[in-house]
Amino acid sequence: MTTASSTSPLRIGVVGYGHLGQFLVERILSEGPEVGLELAFVWNRNADKLKGEVPPQLILQDLSSFAQRGCDVIVEVCHPHIVQEFGERFLSKSHFLVGSPSALSEPKLNQQLRRAAQQGGRTLYVPSGALWGGQDIQRLSDSGALKALFIRMSKHPSCFRLTNDVLSDWSEAEGRRVLFRGSVAELCPLAPNNVNTMAAAAVAAGALGFAGVQGEIVSDTELSDYHVVEVEVTGPDGFTVHTVRRNPAKLGAVTGAATYKSFWNSLLVCKGHGGRVYLC
Template sequence: MATDRIPRKVGVVGYGRLGQSLVSRLLAQGSELGLELVFVWNRNPGHMVGSVPPALQLQDLDTLEGRHPDLVIEVAHPKIIHESGAQILRHADLLVGSPSALADQTTEQQLLEASHRWGHAVFVARGALWGTEDINRLDALGGLQSLRVTMATHPDGFRLEGPLAAAPVGGSRTVLYEGPVRGLCPLAPRNSNTMAAAALAAPSLGFDSVVGVLVADLSLTDMHVVDVELTGPPGPTGRSFAVHTHRENPAQPGAVTGSATVAAFWRSLLGAGSPPSGRGA
């Protein structure tokens, strides 16, 4: 349905698979949804040639102010949030597509301070996390005692750093990491975003108490599997509330982002791109 309100101007930072999908949909559907794409930036500008109109290609991220965005969507790499997140918030709301960046406490504090100073909002995309709102509500009511997120996929789908990059994969299924999400994020910045989203949805536990498990599974050549397990405190009978969800997300061999995650991110974009009176990602 066409809208008669002033379009929200949107910029996209990152032009990998997810960025390409978002840009394509914004160009095709943005006007009817009250969204106007005003720039696309990519670390390698050559990847935009032939698919992003030249007028929309932003060569220098530091010049985004000239495009007057209302919302900037980051779908590049956590480094962008570390290096430019606070600066982006001087000029626009920010939808963080790499929440693993927020495991760094300095970065998180910088974004909070910039948001308050400049009056712009920070949104976090839920990505592949199933049940985000339920986790958040349970946590707010004091009913969350433990939260564990396991992501398993073929090792070709991992982009690991530090000691994890050299970790041997033995047998058909190998646990590469099990521990606090904060410790995993810098080692697997592109493969821990689901876990980071869980830590942000459950602030009473946060990055230090939500457990992340990263599993290399040679049988999962075309999917990412995410298991979310949570428990509440014991009730009057001594038994605890418990939930276990199992999500199988189809993915191209070697892909970091699963197919269903792309659709979920579009919904987060629409939530963040709504008018200030009723928005939320």
């Protein structure tokens, strides 16, 4: 385990207290001193959910007053709407780890946050989540050699949170159904809570962007124990890579179990990488 340095610990603000937020808060409180992290605040849309779970002095009632807590890093783990409403303000005061990178599929917001990071000299961190090989995709893109990127995410229908009723009629005997195939830019608004891995891939594939990366989401009633993430990378002269990741997950779980640990490792990276977007 990494030990804390002699410098002051990084003060972390956690925005959102769902399953992932709870995991992060518990781990910062229990292991923070050992890894150089200190919890500055926790905010949740329903503050009553925090009572008895989070020390009272760490509960932030009004998110607009986040700057008073003097955070080094603010972590969003709730909803893209928070990224839209507070992203620029967070970056004006702190580094920002965006747990809902699907929000970045909106071109205007994407540019606003990139500009805010550059102007303030702070880092907009994008966690890899369930994406395997993100750094390799990024290097291929930066070198100009990335030609195409396709991602398929397959889950049990109970694990999807969609903005329309396309899955309202599913049954356990249904089997496999392709729900959508197209650009990640089109897919993110349809399933903002399910495709953050695809959004991270679109950030890594900077040369292609959200409009150039292709994605597919699949409902499969056979997947009762795990999610499946398939990534197909195409480079020059016949170069291809195809990875398949099976991420253990309970029925109804939006996020697979292994992604929690991945997110924690991403947080440990957030120590400042200049005014830019950084995949971690």
